[in-house]
């Protein structure tokens with residue numbers, strides 16, 4: 001592992017990697033263990049070289065964006081995490097087409113669209129995280145989903161050998177899923193097809209959705225958003241609430257009293273507490289309603 005990390009440092013510079021990285025500092029849950037190494041490539045060439053190196057090793061590796069949908073187990077991740085950070089943050093606008101790097105925060109994309117008077121991205125303006133994470137998850141809110149606005153995406157294959165562009169159809173986006181779940185390929189930039197709109201109306205819509213989010217979701221506490229996927233025909237939060245689990249805690253992990261679809265960290269929760277809470281919620285909902293709740297949050301390690 002040490003010699004692999006040294007080789008990565010030769011590609012990215014030592015300043016762009018953290019050995020024994022405390023992942024609670026890099027995830028919105030503010031919980032979890034350490035990764036052997038977290039590396040932030042500074043451009044596409046570095047990313048490809050790092051991926052090629054990793055693909056040729058027997059060490060496991062994964063990519064992350066902003067860590068808003070990830071929980072690393074307390075036992076940690078024995079491998080390398082490649083973070084798509086600021087170096088992949090860029091926005092270009094050509095008419096109604098917006099192209100952004102996958103490390104760009106969703107809020108930044110929303111503001112750029114607003115400034116340019118482009119409509120279509122409002123639904124996503126309050127979704128935390130990077131554009132790459134949103135493509136991988138086909139993130140959605142308030143009736144919108146990324147699949148509705150993506151035109152194409154530029155990907156790098158998981159082994160770093162190939163850079164190619166796919167259409168939205170080829171990403172095979174469905175509810176909180178994309179083809180990238182299977183291929184492990186990395187999104188480096190995404191082109192969105194937006195439409196001309198009225199700046200004041202766009203701003204008003206973004207404000208309205210932010211107010212809804214702030215009044216209904218525990219945005220003041222660390223979490224990873226909705227913990228469970230929506231089971232077909234149900235709402236996860238309603239099932240959890242109807243099972244009597246609103247406010248239920250394991251240590252400092254709690255089913256949010258504000259929104260039963262969220263698990264929050266009340267301060268110092270361990271990943272183990274969060275996962276124990278998840279299992280109790282899953283078992284109770286299964287027993288009471290016969291419905292299987294699957295985590296939307298990606299559990300790592």
Ligand SMILES: Cc1cc2nc3c(=O)[nH]c(=O)nc-3n(C[C@H](O)[C@H](O)[C@H](O)COP(=O)(O)OP(=O)(O)OC[C@H]3O[C@@H](n4cnc5c(N)ncnc54)[C@H](O)[C@@H]3O)c2cc1C
Pocket residue numbers: 028062063064065066067068069070084102126127128129130131132133134135136137138139140141180185186187188218219223224225226298
């Ligand atoms: C308070 C709160 C509210 C939320 N509300 C919503 C909501 O309304 N709707 C919604 O859909 N989600 C919501 N989420 C969840 C989260 O914001 C989204 O899933 C988001 O898209 C994750 O982006 P990220 O950059 O943080 O990804 P990460 O958490 O870093 O990664 C998530 C997954 O994406 C993969 N990934 C990340 N970047 C790339 C890339 N460039 N190429 C390939 N794979 C990549 C990772 O491997 C990982 O499997 C919420 C989260 C929080 C904390």
